Amino acid sequence: MTGHLEIVLGGLVALFVVIVVVDRLVFRRHMTRITARLPAADRAAFTTRYRLLRRAVEAVIVFIGLLAILFSFDQTRAAAQTVLASSALLGVVLGFAARSTLANFVAGIMIAVNQPVRLGDRVAIADVEGIVEDVGLTYTRLRTPDNRRVLIPNEELASSRVANMTVIDPVSLAQARVTVPVTADGARVLEVLSELGAAAPGALADRPGPGVSVAELTGDGAVFTVGVWTADATQAVQTAAWLRERALARLNDEGVLAALEPEAAG
DSSP: OHHHHHHHHHHHHHHHHHHHIIIIIIIHHHHHHHHHTSOHHHHHHHHHHHHHHHHHHHHHHHHHHHHHHHHHSHHHHHHHHHHHHOHHHHHHHHHHHSHHHHHHHHHHHHHHHHOSSOTTOEEEETTEEEEEEEEOSSEEEEEOTTSOEEEEEHHHHHHSOEEESSSSOOOEEEEEEEEEOTTSOHHHHHHHHHHHHHHOTTBOTTSOOOEEEEEEEOSSOEEEEEEEEESSHHHHHHHHHHHHHHHHHHHHHHTOOOEEEOOOOO
C-alpha cells in the first residue's frame, strides 16, 4: 500500500515539474518571440487557445491524480469502484450536480476553438460591454469601461449574440452627442463641432471620421453628433470625453447649448 501511494505521489510530483518546466521556463520564456512572428490578428487567438488548453490539461491531471490516490487506499477503493461501476448513479450525479459546470467547460472549449472572442477584444454580450481579460474553463471575464469586472458563464456566452468590435479591426469610434435648441444657428454649431473633431486628441489622421451631422430632431431640440476614429477602445473613451467637455465649453460660449448627452464611444 505504501509503495503504491509513493508511486502515485511521485508521478504527480513529476507531472507537476514537467508542467512548470515546459510552461514557465520554456514556453513563457519564448512566448514573446513566438507571438511576434504571428500576424497581429492571430496573436490574441493563439494566446487564448493556449491558456484555455493549459488549464484544461491541468484540470485533467488533477482529476486523474485524485482518482489514483482514491484507488490507492483499501478503505476507499471498494467505494470508488462501486461508484464508477454504477453508470446510472454516475449519470445522476453528473446530470444534477455538475451539469452547469460541464456545460460551461464544453462551451469554453468551443469558444477557444471557434474564437468568437479573444483576449483583448472589445465585445458586447447581452447588456454588458467590455474588454476580454480572460477566457477560463467555466467563465469568461470582462473589464468594463468603468473598471468593473464581469464574469459571464461560458455556456451563456456560447449561446448569446456577441458583438465583437475588434476581431477585424481594433479601430474604434469616439463620438459625442449635443442637443441644441431648434432655433440655434445650425451652421455655426456644425462649424464649432467640426473644429473640435479636427483637433480631437487620438484621432487617426489617415482615417476620416464620420464628422458632424444632425442625428435627429426631438422635442428638446436638434441632436448633433461629432465623431472621429481612434486606434483602440481605450483611446476612444478618452477622446469622446474630450469632445463632450470641449463641446460643452464652446457651445456655452456661443450661447446656444441646451443639453449635452454623454454617449459611450462606439
